[in-house]
Amino acid sequence: MHRKQSKATQERHERMLNELYKVPGNDTCADCTAKNPRWASYSLGVFLCIRCASLHRKMGTHISKVKSCSMDCWTLPEIQHMKQLGGNACVNSQINPNASSNLPIALDDDHVMEKYIRDKWERKIFASNSSSNHSTPAASQEDLVLLPTPSLSSTSSSLVSSPIPQQHVFAGRNVAEAIEPSSYNPFLSADHFQVTQTQAQPHHHHKHVISTTPFSAAALTTNPFLQQQQKLGMPFATNNPFIQHPF
Known part of the structure; x- marks a missing residue:
């Protein structure tokens, strides 16, 4: 009041x-x-x-x-x-x-x-x-969030550093240990292949590549299967497809 x-x-x-x-x-x-x-x-x-x-x-x-x-x-x-x-x-x-x-x-x-x-x-x-009707203006360029685009150098380095599956190429380990002939493998014969190590260009990773040089005869004497063949006078299986086309 x-x-x-x-x-x-x-x-x-x-x-x-x-x-x-x-x-x-x-x-x-x-x-x-x-x-x-x-x-x-x-x-x-x-x-x-x-x-x-x-x-x-x-x-x-x-x-x-x-x-x-x-x-x-x-x-x-x-x-x-x-x-x-x-x-x-x-x-x-x-x-x-x-x-x-x-x-x-x-x-x-x-x-x-x-x-x-x-x-x-x-x-x-x-x-x-x-x-x-007027509360949703069009987004300006300042409001847009730009995602970073990878540069060519970073993309190339990522491709080089990424692991690439490739046959007969082993990086960062002793390939002789990885594919050393096993003493119990019955398919290996006189046409064994020797593993050599080759080093690629300095700007790439170290690679170990399989060559086609045959093993020495001394290495075959450790294979019990081959020793059994020698005792029985059986010829070596030189036409073994696993030996002709390893891996």
């Missing part, structure tokens, strides 16, 4: 409201565009006709606080708040920028107008629709 104002204070506040009323856009209702609105929602900062003012009251004071411009007492903070918000045109540009397209055709229907006013002020669906 406001304390009782003097007549001079009321007249001064009424003159201030009349000055706000002269602002372009405040001479029509902020909701239905009816002329000469003599009511106002000082919490929302807009001038209203008497019918729209009654619909604002139905929404509750937590949404809109309504007063008559001529019959109610206004305080200086309420008038200053109306002035700060800028009036009907300024408020509608934020809460309902497309007012002409959103305004219902049946303005005389109170139920239609009540739904429109609640959608506008309580649910704010017209403001959210307008903001969603």
Whole structure:
């Protein structure tokens, strides 16, 4: 409850409201565009006709606080708040920028107008629709995230350093140990192959390559299968396909 104002204070506040009323856009209702609105929602900062003012009251004071411009007492903070918000045109540009397209055709229907006013002020669906249309601007070049592209040198080095499966090439180990003739292999005969080590160019990894030089005869004497063939007087199997095409 406001304390009782003097007549001079009321007249001064009424003159201030009349000055706000002269602002372009405040001479029509902020909701239905009816002329000469003599009511106002000082919490929302807009001038209203008497019918729209009654619909604002139905929404509750937590949404809109309504007063008559001529019959109610206004305080200086309420008038200053109306002035700060800028009036009907300024408020509608934020809460309902497309007012002409959103305004219902049946303005005389109170139920239609009540739904429109609640959608506008309580649910704010017209403001959210307008903001969603402009809230996703196209991504600029500054917003794009550029992934690093590997250089040619790094790509080449990765290809050289990556393991390449290749027959008869063994890197980083003693190939003689890897493919040394086993003493129990029955398929080996006089056409054994000797393993030699060759070193590639300095800028590549060391490689061990199989050559076709036959083993010495001394190496064959350790093979028990060949020893058994010698005792039985059997010839060596020189046409063994495993020997002709090793690996």
